Amino acid sequence: MKLAAATAGTCAAAGVCQPQLKALAVDFSDKAETSDEKVFTTICRSNCFQGCKLDAHVRDGIVRKMTPSPYPEEDYTGCCLRGLTIHQRTYSPTRLKYPMKRVGDRGSDQWERITWDEALDEIAEKFTEYRKQYGDGAVAVEAASGNQGTVNAAKGVLTRFCNALKLTKIAGCYDMAYGYGTNRVVGGGPYGNASEIAGVKDAKTILIWGANPTNSSPQNWRFIEQAHEAGVRLVNIDPMYTGTAAKCDEWIPITAGTDVYLAMALVNYVVSNNLIDEDFARTRTTAPFLLSKQSGKILRSEEANAQITAATAKAPARNVPAYVWDEDAETYGSSDTVANPALEGTYSVDGEECTTVLTALKEAFAPYTLEEAADKTGVPVETIKEIADIYVNQGPVFLYTVFAIDHYQNAHLFGQAVAILHALTGNIGVPGTSLSGFWFWAGNFNGAGITTVGTSAAYGKLPQCALAETLDTGMTAGKEYPIKALLVACSNPLSNFAEQNLWFDTILPKLDYLVTMDTEFTDTARYSDLVLPVATWLEVDDVRVNFCNPFVVINEKAIDPLYESKPDAEIFALIAERMGYGEDVPNKDAKEWIKTFMTSDKLAADGIDYDRLVKEKAIRAIGTPDKPFVFSEKSFATTSGRAELYAESITPRVDYGQDYKEAAAKEHFPYARDAHEASAANNLHATYPLVLTTGHYRWRTHTQWFNNPTLRELDPEPIIYIGRDDARARGIKSDDEVTVFNDRGSFTLKAVVSDAVPSGYVNMPKGWQRNQFIKGSYQEVSSTSVDCLAVNFTFFDALVDVRKGE
Amino acid sequence: MQYALAIDTKRCIGCNTCAVACKIENNLPDTMWWNRVLTVGGDHTDTPQGSFPHLSMSYITLSCQHCKNPACTKVCPVGATYKDSETGIVMQDYKKCIGCRYCMAACPYNGVRNFNWREPEYTFDFSQGSEDVPSLVKGTVSKCILCNHRVKKGLEPACVAACPERARTFGDIDDPNSAISKLLASRSNYQLLDEKGTNPSVRFLS
Known part of the structure; x- marks a missing residue:
């Protein structure tokens, strides 16, 4: 083949390169080519979280291209x-x-077109009846990250609708274990652990883990790559x-x-070889805090303890001092006044025996030898020492991890441990450091102005992973909890929740009524009772506060909604109106909601408002071009304001009545344990010897773009990559049909x-839908088993086997 | 003057954004691609060569190479494919093309030219991309013309403007002071199938 020859030629010709230090300027101008072409500024609202600003080019009322x-x-x-x-x-x-x-029948793909009036009347009537008979929460709403706008998004008018009607808003279980773990150390919640990506230039090593x-x-x-070209070292830890x-x-x-x-x-x-950053440990971590051997509590003054007791979720305690050992005075004192606190040692405070947190930490981590780690991870001892050297001598270290490790059931313990590693080596809270590749920031926007409606939030806390069980038993946390209807928007749960067969075996049979709002017949829409057509991103006004970049960007409506589609916000308002909640959820012009969102005292102080957004289209609302946002540069969002090496209080991410006390008692310091299912130590490994990972590729974002015509030309059908030895052992060649299976389900597709x-x-x-597979779906084989504290789907923590053919 | 592309294989991540930008800008019919991404590695997209864990993988993009000494123009009996004297772009004139496909046979690069066996078919019932591009014609050959309609207005080809990694540089390699000439002078680079003697204007920075 000529092509093969061309390719082979390139490999042979490859030579040595000199790094090129400066990015070449690119001309992005794509001016309207004729007087009747209009260009609208918009923003990709995909949940890849890359936040790309786009121009929509409109001729004759049709969007012809995006640039x-x-x-x-x-x-x-x-x-x-x-x-x-x-x-x-x-x-x-x-x-x-x-x-x-x-x-x-559900899923039979037989549909009848009805009018909006008929659809809205039916929904209002059924929702009203369920709420009357079973309680407000009998109507549940599942909304995820599928639409990253503000007005027409899960966090927008949808949340107002849930609050006004006190519906059950199902708690997400996607991608939260890692951040739940780092939160124990550095605060910030499940997603607040990262610095602005532009800060990678200030790193010495970017560790992509x-x-x-x-x-x-x-x-x-x-x-x-720009940082790489400027000399920053890139190290990657990945099974594949x-x-x-x-x-x-x-x-x-x-x-x-x-x-x-x-x-x-x-x-x-690092700790046993005295390689920690002592200054950082002393001033910015709880390493010198005194920890009671008896109670397992940090020792503080009565005043400090009172501060913690008085704290609420809305007004949490911050920068609370604790006792440390004053090496100069040879007695204990408060961390905010003692200049020279001991990092290590055993002491007595008013007769109570205690050690520093660092001393306790050393003891807790002592069993974790390099040899055991090498045995478990397959990473040689010498390589682990090299990684340690990166942390000790080649920082700042920008840790670029996202949600792959998050998909195993020990992920929060990894998050907690790696955050401690960064804290002890001073690789956090300074330029060039981060604990994640995904930077989520909230800014000072008035989201509450859209969502708050004067009533209490939705009752109950029902996590996605427990939906099937709750529907099956009608109970949660030992109490009756009937769910009769489910409204799905900005989400495709049948495709994206783990263990898909639970939908067919439990969720669908137990649900009286399933309504889905979407732009396409997703898996969820296909199995719904009623499907509502939603306006796409080009057909609405909205605004996006980007993640992974520091801008708030306007989403200008480029064309009117096609066919009979309506914006999400309008649909919620129309349903609410019919249910008697029209005043609580008004059918306002999206621009009015955007104005509300863009109005706050803090925004005004920064000179940011709606009019400026309309004019400038994109405004940097955090950090500066010269000084990108650095996570926790001043203090950590923790009780002590420091990186907390010892997690004093362990509570589950979502408390839905699960038994967690025993587990919590073990996690003040992290510990290592095997993945739940995907481990060679698991007996199931003999039956199902392969770990299935389902990665993000360029062709889709989760299940979005699943049937995009152009992308499907490049990537027409589901494929699964299998290694050479495993393929040979099963008689599998590329392009063979194979079936992937375990006890939970199976799917058939092409192998590569x-x-x-x-x-x-x-x-x-x-990201493929069921009808794109030869048979089944990859989501059949994943498991809803979750860690009782992290309460997070563990998509990769699944064992399977593969056979040739169906 | 010779317009050219320099493609930085260190920066290219194989994302296909350039391929999609080209397809939409030029309103290419279903299944037609003037610019494609190839994995330099294993037999399939995104597969490496070697055996685990001793592996390598990179990407190149493949479109018309706009050769200085093109094989295609010499064999075209009607002058439908010709080298534009002003820009050095190898052009394709659908009005003159008689569909003999000699150019496709002569070109050493596989798949950069497309022949319209039928009336072009489109998923969408409206034209996408720029309105300045000529409509494709049944029975003729088409290929990348470096977005000549954009270049005439001082814009870069769509594939260059869309590349998220700034891996593509467009310019005149006959001008030693152009950005592309300076880039090529500063980096080792190669041409595809240089032994064929066509002297491609597309260079790959390695």
């Missing part, structure tokens, strides 16, 4: 192939055009060889699900033999 729209800072300008095809989602041949009512940004976050990668691994200076393969062993051993190595995949794994690009 990357310049940010005030060129480094942030860019988009990917999905952004370029947003208009194709608006004009999709399979778009949901009208309200559709199911006429056959369990992430593949060349494929899943190309806008972040642009910054990483990826596009990212190919670009890094070093790739360290690891056994999936064992990362916590590596992090624990690194902490032990790839040397990127080591023995013992299969990996597939995620």
Whole structure:
């Protein structure tokens, strides 16, 4: 083949390169080419969280193309192939055009077009009846990250609707374990643990641990590669060889699900060899705090303890001092006054025996040897020492991890351990450091102005992972909890919740009524009773506070909603009106909601308001171009204001009545344990010897773009990558049909033999819908088993086997 | 003057944004691609060469190479494919093309030209991209012309403007002071199938 020859030629010709230090300026101008072409500024609202500003080019009332729209800072300008095809989602041949009512069995794809009046009347009547008979919360709403706007998004008028009617808003279980773990140390909640990506230039090492940004976050990668060209070292830890691994200076393969062993051993190595950053540990961590041996509590003055007791969720205690040992005075004193606190030692405070937190930590981490970590992770002892050297001598370390390790049931312990590692080595709270590749920031926007309606929030806390059980038993936390109807918006739960067969076996049979609002017939829409057509991103006014970049961007409506589609916010208002809640959820022009969102005293103080947004389209609302936002530079959002090496109080992320006390007692310091299912130590491994990972690829964001015509030409059908040895052992060749299975379910698709995949794994690009597989769906084999504290889906913590054929 | 592309294989992540930008800007029919991304590695997209864990993988993009000494223009009996004297772009004139496909046979690069066996078919019932691009014609050959309609207005080709990694540089390689010439002078680079003697204007920075 000529092509093969061309490719072979390139490999042979590859030579040595000199790093090029400066990015070349790119001309992004794409002016209207004729007087009747109009250009609207918009923002990709995908949950890849890359926040790409785009121009929508309209001729004759039709959006003809999308192009990357310049940010005030060129480094942030860019988009990917999905952004370029947003208009194709608006004009999709399979778009949901009208309200559709199911006429056959659920999932039989038999529909009848009905009017909006008929649809809204039916919903209002049923919701009213369920609330009357079973309580307000009998109507549940499932909304996820599928629409990252503000007005027409899960956090927008949808939340107002839930609050006004006191509906059950199902608690998310996606991607929260890692941050739940780091939160124990550095605060910030499940997503507040990262610095602005532009800060990678201030790092000395970027450690990409369990992430593949060349494929899943190309806008972040642009910054990483620029830093790389300027001399920053890139190190990648990943079980598989990826596009990212190919670009890094070093790739360290690891056994999936064992990362916590590596992090624990690194902490032990650093503390037992006295390699910590002592100044940082003394002033910015709780290392010198005195910990009672008897009570397991940090010792504080009565006044300080009273501050903690008085704290509430809305007004949490911050910067509360504790007792430390004053080395000069040889007695205890308060951390805010003692100049020279002891980092280590055993002391007595008014007769109570105590040690410093660091001394207790050393003891807790002592069992985690390099040898055990090497045995568990497959990373050689010498390599682990090299990673330790990165933390000790080659910082600042920017840790770029996202949600892969998060998908195992020990993920929060990894988060807690790696945050401690960063804190003890001074790789946090200073420029060039981060604990995550995904930077989520809230800013001073008035989101509450949209969501608050004067009544209490939705009752109960029902996590996604417990939906099937709650529907099955009608109970949660020992109390009756009937759910009769489910309204789905900005979400595709049948596709994205773990253990898909629970939908067919339990959730659907137990649900009286399922309504889905979407733009396409997703898996969830297909099994719904009523489907409502939602306006796409190009057909509404909205605003997005970006994650992963520092801008708030306007989403100008480029065209009117096509067919009979309506914006999400309008649909909620129309339902509310029919249920007698029209005043609480008014049908306002989106621009009015945006004005509310853009109005706060703090925004005004920064000179940011609606009019400026309309004029400038994008405003940097955090950090500056010269000084990108650094996570926790001043203090940590913790009780002590320091990085807390000892987690004094352990509470579950979502308390839905589960038994967690025993587990919580063990986690004041993290410990290492195997993944729940995906572990060689698991007996099930003999039956199902392969770990299935379902990665993010460029072709979709979760299940969005699943049937985009242009992208499907490049990536027409589901494939699964299998390693050479595992393929040979099963008689599988590339392009063979294979079935992936375990006790929970199965799916059939094409195999591709790839040397990127080591023995013992299969990996597939995620996001396909059931009717795109030869049979089944990848989400059938994942598990809803969760850690009782992290309460998070563990998509990769699943064992399977693969056979040739169906 | 010779307009050219320099593609930085260190920066290219194989994301296909350039390929999609080209397809939409030029309103290409279903299944037609003038610019494609190839994995330099294993036999399939995103697969490496070597055996675990000793692996390598990179990407190149492949479109018309706008050769200085093109094979295609010499064999075209009607002058439908020709080298524009002003820009050095290898152009394709659908009005003159008689569909003999000699150019496709002569070109050493596989798949950069497309032949319209049928009337072009489109998923969407409206034209996408720029309105300045000529409509494709049944029975003729088409390919990348470096977004000549944009270049004429001083814009960069769509693939260059859309690249999120700034891996593509466009410019005149006959002008030693152009950004592309300076870039090529500062970095080792290669041409695809340089042994064929066509002297491609697309260079890959390695």
